[in-house]
Amino acid sequence: MVAVYRHDVHKLRGRSHGAAADTYHGVPVNETVPLHADRDGAQLSRPRGEPEQTVANHASPYRLSLLTGETAVDTERIRVAADGGVQDLLTPADPERLHARWLTSDVAAAFNESLYYPYTSLQYHTLLTAALLHSYRAGHAFADLALVATAPDTTNAGGELTRDPETALAAEGVEPHRAILWTPDIAFHVTATPGDRPAAGLGDQPARSFADTWSRLPDHPLDVDGERRWRILDAQLRRIRSWSAALAFIDEFTAAHASAGVDRGDGT
Known part of the structure; x- marks a missing residue:
């Protein structure tokens, strides 16, 4: 599961797939994700076929925000990325820690998954791809999967409401690799075993079907x-x-309308 969190590092560095390096600070990156999970993850958010530029004059790796219409990046995110924020998303050897960092990262949230579709999110593409790969490795097909929506617990060991990697790792309501969204107001998992939790099937095949x-x-x-x-x-x-x-829209919307007392901490 480690490779799936490192498979699109070239996008974090503003490089094309053809110009992608094989390593980053000694860590293997940009490896192929098995079982077609990356392809299926892409089809959840982007049209099939040859890509077309959808927003004129925005050939940038930075994501456009559906909430504001502006680039979803600020000087603080750029500073954090330059100070090692990207490296923090890649270096842990523990796949569960990698998942927790991607789940709570402001740095990853700044990038789109395709220059052609700037409203998409690299952060959530990576988490979706990881959830698919985790299920495929367990023997499930895409048609077996469901979206589960629950109330999260973002309380840390000190009793404070926050959202950071360590709190995510400790939270009983965050299932490693299955959790694709974790905000103070709502959490999503993709799983083949929803149990008695509110759930809706993803469909027979990957498609842009969130609505x-x-x-x-x-x-x-x-x-x-x-x-x-x-x-x-x-x-x-x-x-x-x-x-x-x-x-990404849910993440930004809940942050803009945050419940009182919630600290949206970020480990990266």
Whole structure:
């Protein structure tokens, strides 16, 4: 599972696949993800076939925000990346720690998964691909998988509400490699074993189907009836087809409308 979190390092460095290096600070990177998980992960967020530029004058590795319409990067993220933020996403040899870092990373959130589709998210493409690979390695097919929506626990050992890699590693509600979104208000897992948790099947094959899948969830922890902010979010999610773009939108939206006392800490 280590390789899946390192397979798109060239995108974090603003390089094309053809110009990708085999190592980064001595760590093997840009390796092929087995079982077609990378291909399937891409099809969850991008159209099939030859890519086309969808936003004029934005040939940049930095993601555009669906929430603001602006580039989803600031000087602090650039500074952190330059100071080793990218390396922190790659160097742990423990795949569960790699998952926790990607799940909570502001640095990874700044990049898109394709220059042609700048509203997509490299962070969430990587997490989706990891979830697919984890399930495929366990013998499950794509059609066996479901999206599970739950209320998260982002309380650290000190009783503070936060979101950082160590808290994610310790959280009972974060399943390694299956968790694809973890905010103070909602968490998502992709799994073949949802149990009695609210879940909706992903479909027969990978497709840009987030809006349909979200609409089919029988329940979720957002109080749509009681709070206007969640009604707004719910309405938008019923329109967004790209999985990685939708997950990035939820992340940004919940941060902008954060519950009181939540520290959105970031280990990278």
